[in-house]
Amino acid sequence: MTVFSKVLYGSLHVKAYDWVEPAVLSKNKTSTERLAKFAVDKVLTAPCGTSVLYPNAGGNLHCFTALTPCAVLDILTPTYNEQAGRKCTYYHDYPDSTLCK
Template structure:
């Protein structure tokens, strides 16, 4: 794949996605996941119509869908971040997500729900209902780096992105968000484990307290703003 032109690389990515995923987004086999990750690992900014990595290049906070593709490829999008911008902690219910950092550095903090489900409810508190989660990822990804994958119940299904430098991320989501299908994006605030632990039956013994957090659902943050851009990369045959 390394020797492919920009256009053929994007075409190969499109073709592989359409043959790998079903409309319902059933999790593909391990070999299929590996094959897709290997192809994503070869994708560079220029392949999708972005400039090569440049410390002074900051296209602005937003995203664009690869809208020259057919409706079957709505799960593909690219997010561009200016320095210090944040996509707050949110989930991907029933979804598998492939993330490839195209340029720059991005801090990722991600959790998975603890199973069996552990919910703590308190009376007279503004955060009356929280759910226990375990930290899965807490690190900075700097391009070039390998593709990250999160699964419905592992790998950090709930994550937060913070731009350390101007950066861009190519995401492939399968299946896509759909409120009608019960895949609504929900935002959360994470609280340390200890303030809620006393007397709630959620004592932990197999790991450190800092590996756990209580997550409370919140409304979509008022200061969350993303504008949709226009894909200017290579055309794709569908």
């Protein structure tokens, strides 16, 4: 899925990750945890350009945090479709400082 985002007014913080390839899974084989790396950590303030997040690069795992009242136009393509394997999912950020050494 590709995501086009445009901040229409205000400011927001974008924190985004890409999956580490090949997949490095959690030691707990029943877990859905997987290793990801930072791709984007920035503030967007209108007026600004359009951000593009690609399926495998640019931070498709992302989180927006409003810094001021703001509005964002998000276009997702192709759309979410669970039968086609494009379901909406959520993530938890579990930093691992041992990997930075």
